[in-house]
Amino acid sequence: MLAIDVKDLRKEFNVQKNREGVKGAMLDLFRREYTKVRAVKDISFQIPKGEICGYIGENGAGKSTTIKMLTGILVPTSGDIRVNGFVPYQEREKFVRGIGVVFGQRSQLWWDIGVIESFQLLRKVYRVPEAEFKKRLDELVERLQLQDLLNRPVRKLSLGQRMRCELVASLLHNPSIVFLDEPTIGLDIVVKTEIREFLKQMNQRYETTILLTTHDLQDIEALCSRVIMLDDGRIIYDGGLDELKAKWGKGREVHFQFAAPFQLEQLQFLTAGLEVAWSIENEYTAKVWIPLEVNVSDVLSRVVGTTEITDIKIIETNTDDIVREIYKSGSAEESKLHLLGEEKVSNV
Amino acid sequence: MVFYTSLIWEYMKNYIKTKLTYRADFWVEVLSDLLFQATNLIFILVIFQHTDSLGGWSEAEVVFVYGYFMIPYGIFMSFINLWGFSERYIVKGEMDRVLTRPAHSLFQVILENIDPPSIIGSFVGAVILGICWVQLDIPFGIVELLVLIVMVIGSVMIYTGVYTALTAISFFSDAPTGILPLMFNIQGYGRYPITIYNRLIQVVLTWIAPFAFVGVYPASYFLDQEITKSFALLTPVMGIVFLTGGILFWNYGVRKYRGAGS
Numbered sequence: 247m248l249a250i251d252v253k254d255l256r257k258e259f260n261v262q263k264n265r266e267g268v269k270g271a272m273l274d275l276f277r278r279e280y281t282k283v284r285a286v287k288d289i290s291f292q293i294p295k296g297e298i299c300g301y302i303g304e305n306g307a308g309k310s311t312t313i314k315m316l317t318g319i320l321v322p323t324s325g326d327i328r329v330n331g332f333v334p335y336q337e338r339e340k341f342v343r344g345i346g347v348v349f350g351q352r353s354q355l356w357w358d359i360g361v362i363e364s365f366q367l368l369r370k371v372y373r374v375p376e377a378e379f380k381k382r383l384d385e386l387v388e389r390l391q392l393q394d395l396l397n398r399p400v401r402k403l404s405l406g407q408r409m410r411c412e413l414v415a416s417l418l419h420n421p422s423i424v425f426l427d428e429p430t431i432g433l434d435i436v437v438k439t440e441i442r443e444f445l446k447q448m449n450q451r452y453e454t455t456i457l458l459t460t461h462d463l464q465d466i467e468a469l470c471s472r473v474i475m476l477d478d479g480r481i482i483y484d485g486g487l488d489e490l491k492a493k494w495g496k497g498r499e500v501h502f503q504f505a506a507p508f509q510l511e512q513l514q515f516l517t518a519g520l521e522v523a524w525s526i527e528n529e530y531t532a533k534v535w536i537p538l539e540v541n542v543s544d545v546l547s548r549v550v551g552t553t554e555i556t557d558i559k560i561i562e563t564n565t566d567d568i569v570r571e572i573y574k575s576g577s578a579e580e581s582k583l584h585l586l587g588e589e590k591v592s593n594v
Numbered sequence: 595m596v597f598y599t600s601l602i603w604e605y606m607k608n609y610i611k612t613k614l615t616y617r618a619d620f621w622v623e624v625l626s627d628l629l630f631q632a633t634n635l636i637f638i639l640v641i642f643q644h645t646d647s648l649g650g651w652s653e654a655e656v657v658f659v660y661g662y663f664m665i666p667y668g669i670f671m672s673f674i675n676l677w678g679f680s681e682r683y684i685v686k687g688e689m690d691r692v693l694t695r696p697a698h699s700l701f702q703v704i705l706e707n708i709d710p711p712s713i714i715g716s717f718v719g720a721v722i723l724g725i726c727w728v729q730l731d732i733p734f735g736i737v738e739l740l741v742l743i744v745m746v747i748g749s750v751m752i753y754t755g756v757y758t759a760l761t762a763i764s765f766f767s768d769a770p771t772g773i774l775p776l777m778f779n780i781q782g783y784g785r786y787p788i789t790i791y792n793r794l795i796q797v798v799l800t801w802i803a804p805f806a807f808v809g810v811y812p813a814s815y816f817l818d819q820e821i822t823k824s825f826a827l828l829t830p831v832m833g834i835v836f837l838t839g840g841i842l843f844w845n846y847g848v849r850k851y852r853g854a855g856s
Contacts, residue, residue, distance in 0.1 A: 259852060314853055319693045321849050335849070339696045347694040354691055358612040370604045371695050373597065 248328070249423050249455040250293040250316065255325035257286040257311050285311040287479035288325065293472075295422070296453040298445070300466040300487075303476035304573050309459040312476070313427050316457070317347050330423055343372060346416035350428035353408065354415050355400045361411050362396040365418060372419035379418065386414045390444060406437035413441065417448070426458035430465055442468045463565045475572065482572065491568060497537040502549065503557035504530050516548050598701060605705040624711045627671075631715055634782075635660060635722075649790035655817050656786065658726035662813035663785045664719025666749035671712035674704055674754050677774070680764035689851055700758060700844050732816050744830055745812035751833030752807050753781075755840030762840075765847030777803060784809040787819075800825070807832050 263279040264270065286308045293299050303309050314320040315327060318334030318341055327334055332341035348354065355364040369379045387393060390410045395403060403411065409429065416424060426445075430438045446469055448454050460466065466473055466487060473490060475483035483490060507529040514524055522545060523535045536545055542560060549555070613620055638660060642653040651659075683689040683703060692702045727734060760773055780798075784805030788796055799806040807829045815826035 311853075314690065317694055319690050320851065320853055338693065339698065342694050343696040345694070349690065352687065352691065354694075356608065359608050363608060363611065367604055367608060370601055371697055373696075 247295045248292050249295045249297070249330060250291075250457065251326075251328040252292070252312075252316070253290045253326040254288045255286055255290070255312070255315065255327060256284065256288050256323045257308075257315060257320065258323045259283045259285055285479055286315070286322075289476075289479070289481050291474055291481065291484055293455060293457065295455055296449070298449050298456040298458070298469050298471060300470035300473040301457055301459045301476065302461075302463070302466065302473060302569070303459075307476040308479040309476055310427060313425050313457070313459060317345060317425055318342060343419065344422055346419070346421035346424040348409075348412050348416045348424070348426045348429050350409070350426070350431040353400065354412055355408070357401050358399055360397045360399055361392070361403070364400065364411075365415060368415055368418055374419050378420075382418060382420060383414070386417060389447075390414060390440070406433050409433060409437065409441065413444070420452070421454070422452075423455045423457070426456065426460075428460055429458060430460060430462055438462070438464070439468075445469060463569060467565060475569070477573065487565070491563075491565060492538070497535060497563065498542055499561045500534050500536065500542065500545065501557075501559040501561065502532050502534070502553075502555055504532070505554035505556050506530075508532070508553065513549070516552060517545055520545060520548075598697070601697065601701070601705060605708055606710070609708050609710060620711060623709075624714050627712055627715055628718060631664060631718065634785075649787040651787040651819065654726050654729045655819070658723060658730060658817065659787070659810050659813040660785055661719050661722030661724075661726055662745075663809040664722065665716045666746050666753065666808055668713050668716030668719060669746070669750050670753040670757075671715065672710050673708060673750075674757060675707040675709045676703070676757055676761040678707070679703065679761045684764045684851075687853060690853060693848070693851070699848055700841065727816075730817070738816065741815060745815065745826070748830035748833035749808040749812060751837040752804055752829075755833070755836030755838070756803065758837075758840035759843045762844040762847035765850050765852075781805040781808065786810065804832050804836065 259282070260280040261283050262274075263281055265273055265279070289308075289312070301309055301312070311320065315322050316329055316334060318338040321335045330341065330344045332344075334341050355361065356367065359367075365383060369376075374382075387396065390413065392407075392410060392414065395407055395411065400408060400411070413429070429445075430441060433441070442465060445456060445458075449456055456469070458465065458469070470487060472485065473483065473487050474481055510524060510526055510532075513532060513534070517524070517534070520540050521537055522540060524532060525535075526532045534545060534549075536542055546558070550558075635657070638656055639653070641648065642656070646652070648656055683692065689699070692699050692706075695702060732738075756777065757774075760777060763773065780803050782805075783791070783795065783799055784807070786809075788799060788806050788810050791799070796806075800811075806825075811825040812829045813826075814823050817823075
């Protein structure tokens with residue numbers, strides 16, 4: 247069953263043009279000029295129930311706009327959305343009872359009252375029966391260790407504490423889909439890890455579908471089986487994280503530290519026939535760049551057998567690098583070409 | 595309906611919890627509210643030191659209208675407090691949060707801004723009304739009481755409808771409009787005998803910004819003022835029309851909501 251089904255989704259905003267200077271301001275007073283800005287450009291994707299999907303892209307790529315359309319906050323300009331079987335903006339009140347939303351930059355809780363009172367209020371708003379609420383709250387509170395925070399007003403919480411409470415608030419009514427817009431923004435590594443663990447566990451236990459946007463790719467690596475990458479309102483990649491790495495990873499780099507001084511020609515001679523590129527740092531250390539088509543073990547076996555080595559380090563291209571490359575070029579396809587071009591250069 | 599009533603109570607409880615911690619603040623608000631009303635009342639009294647009747651209305655009658663006006667006004671001010679809407683919900687984007695909750699958005703916004711101290715104005719108004727009632731020797735029975743209640747509800751609905759519609763303008767334009775303070779000034783005109791104004795203002799106060807229905811028209815049901823009495827019974831009808839219109843316009847505005855920031 248599909249949790250989210252989006253087809254040709256589009257959102258346009260009218261943005262007011264401000265003309266320059268006092269004269270321009272006067273003109274604006276009488277006749278405003280608007281430019282249409284298309285924030286989301288006919289995107290389509292489907293997310294099956296129980297999946298954790300990462301939604302990434304640069305600032306202003308259209309992530310938040312999409313999330314807002316999926317949660318019923320914004321009405322799309324055109325296209326079809328079905329979330330949980332509902333068209334979000336049409337039956338908003340009924341629809342939102344089945345979803346949970348966390349905006350990392352904005353609090354869902356009431357600022358002045360105690361955390362537990364916010365929860366109680368939400369219980370009423372979502373019409374959760376008392377017994378069910380209690381069971382759920384106990385479970386969440388214990389899992390996220392909020393016992394000591396419950397009676398404090400939200401404004402007195404640290405960001406990490408607040409975010410954990412936000413998570414609980416969004417889950418009290420046991421939603422089947424959870425939207426998280428930058429849930430780990432500004433958090434320290436301990437809290438981040440804790441939240442990731444928690445989300446993962448919740449997904450496994452309740453089959454909760456999770457769609458999260460983030461700038462921290464560690465979140466994606468820890469949680470998501472799938473990523474949708476957005477650039478300038480279009481989807482430029484939709485698929486598994488491993489595939490993304492495999493397809494667009496530049497290859498691997500192996501660092502060697504030798505016991506005795508060596509020469510570049512020696513090393514090149516050893517790996518003759520393999521498409522690898524050597525470079526030296528100093529007399530004792532060298533790096534070899536190995537494209538994905540070549541096995542690392544092949545290279546290693548040739549070098550290790552003939553030279554005395556004190557240390558070896560294998561470095562994989564990390565996701566950050568790949569994603570940065572793709573953002574820079576604007577398309578996953580183009581970026582592949584770009585990277586291939588670079589490979590050739592480094593091989594010469 | 596049960597659901598919404600229980601929500602009102604929940605939000606009230608939270609209001610009490612947060613606000614009663616600042617007791618001084620609470621009393622200052624009550625006091626300034628009452629002072630504001632007192633100056634208006636004194637203004638009426640001063641006028642009647644110079645003249646015996648205002649458009650055929652005696653002092654007691656005008657004060658009676660004022661007393662009536664204070665009742666719906668107090669209720670309106672304590673429950674419907676939309677002044678900061680544009681700033682807080684549109685510019686800061688808190689509307690996002692409201693829209694992800696399963697209750698009508700206007701209802702949520704109203705509940706989040708509830709301001710119960712203003713209700714004290716209603717009680718004061720009721721006392722003023724009562725004094726004039728006795729002075730004018732108007733009969734009082736169960737029928738009058740019921741009519742009064744219906745009138746007050748109608749008046750509150752008119753206020754709510756008008757201000758809901760005006761607030762919903764914020765959905766279309768980011769910049770705060772000056773129309774709310776303007777309306778606030780106009781609404782004062784509804785407290786005086788409508789016949790003293792020229793024709794145009796009468797039409798405006800009756801059909802366009804129907805503030806005469808929050809004051810002079812419903813109050814005159816109990817008075818001996820033939821010209822306006824026939825309008826008195828229109829109060830609940832106008833209330834339903836304007837409230838429905840206001841809510842429909844709000845719902846339309848919500849669809850045009852653009853969100854703020856990321």
